Amino acid sequence: MSKKTILLKKVIMKLTLVLVVILLASFTIPLTENYKQAFGSDYTWAVNWLQQNKISIQKYADQFNIPAKELKAIVFPELIRYNTIFDAIEINSLKYLYVSDGKEYADFSVGYFQMKPSFAEMVEQDLAGLKDSVFISQSKINGLYNMADNELNRNARIARITSIDMQVQYLCAFYKICEHKFADIRFFSTADKVKCFATSYNAGYRRSFESLQSFQQKKYYHTGKLVTSQRYNYADISAYYFINE
Numbered sequence: 001m002s003k004k005t006i007l008l009k010k011v012i013m014k015l016t017l018v019l020v021v022i023l024l025a026s027f028t029i030p031l032t033e034n035y036k037q038a039f040g041s042d043y044t045w046a047v048n049w050l051q052q053n054k055i056s057i058q059k060y061a062d063q064f065n066i067p068a069k070e071l072k073a074i075v076f077p078e079l080i081r082y083n084t085i086f087d088a089i090e091i092n093s094l095k096y097l098y099v100s101d102g103k104e105y106a107d108f109s110v111g112y113f114q115m116k117p118s119f120a121e122m123v124e125q126d127l128a129g130l131k132d133s134v135f136i137s138q139s140k141i142n143g144l145y146n147m148a149d150n151e152l153n154r155n156a157r158i159a160r161i162t163s164i165d166m167q168v169q170y171l172c173a174f175y176k177i178c179e180h181k182f183a184d185i186r187f188f189s190t191a192d193k194v195k196c197f198a199t200s201y202n203a204g205y206r207r208s209f210e211s212l213q214s215f216q217q218k219k220y221y222h223t224g225k226l227v228t229s230q231r232y233n234y235a236d237i238s239a240y241y242f243i244n245e
Contacts, residue, residue: 198238
């Protein structure tokens with residue numbers, strides 16, 4: 001057997017091993033938690049909110065060729081723990097802290113999808129690297145990545161992420177960025193892909209795939225309504241919605 005043949009076999013073995021690891025890491029473990037029962041009226045409220053706003057979500061999903069149900073599943077856990085009063089307090093805080101001093105001083109979650117200014121900034125920056133001509137030409141977020149970091153532009157960013165319409169567009173941009181980032185990953189199922197994207201939304205999509213896979217197994221999610229609130233898995237909640245609703 002020649003050295004070239006031996007080397008080729010080693011390369012094939014390594015590639016096969018990498019593929020097996022990815023498939024195992026991507027394998028969707030059956031969901032055992034009944035989140036509809038666990039979250040009760042908050043779960044029902046989140047489902048109803050998505051139903052009431054389905055036209056706006058479907059509009060951009062169709063425009064940018066994104067499955068609407070996957071978009072809904074990604075942010076579903078955020079809707080479960082959304083608090084109108086607390087959100088209003090955070091927005092007022094942002095207007096005085098983030099706008100004047102930047103994300104280092106104030107980086108609160110805002111709106112139904114609980115988007116932070118730092119998240120919006122990252123999406124604006126990374127959108128420039130996409131090769132999706134339709135999204136680049138039609139998205140209102142395109143071209144914002146080169147905005148100077150000053151009070152005027154930070155105030156404009158806050159105005160954008162407090163708008164439901166713009167939050168849906170940021171969510172679509174996030175989805176497109178994830179599609180690009182994970183283009184080489186072969187997910188075991190669509191639900192498994194949803195879990196990966198949901199983890200990326202919750203933990204930060206700039207993490208490595210390995211880091212996201214590790215984070216995906218952890219239970220950090222809670223509603224925040226009780227000091228001793230039980231912890232759940234964010235990605236599992238997203239997958240539960242995707243499979244059952």
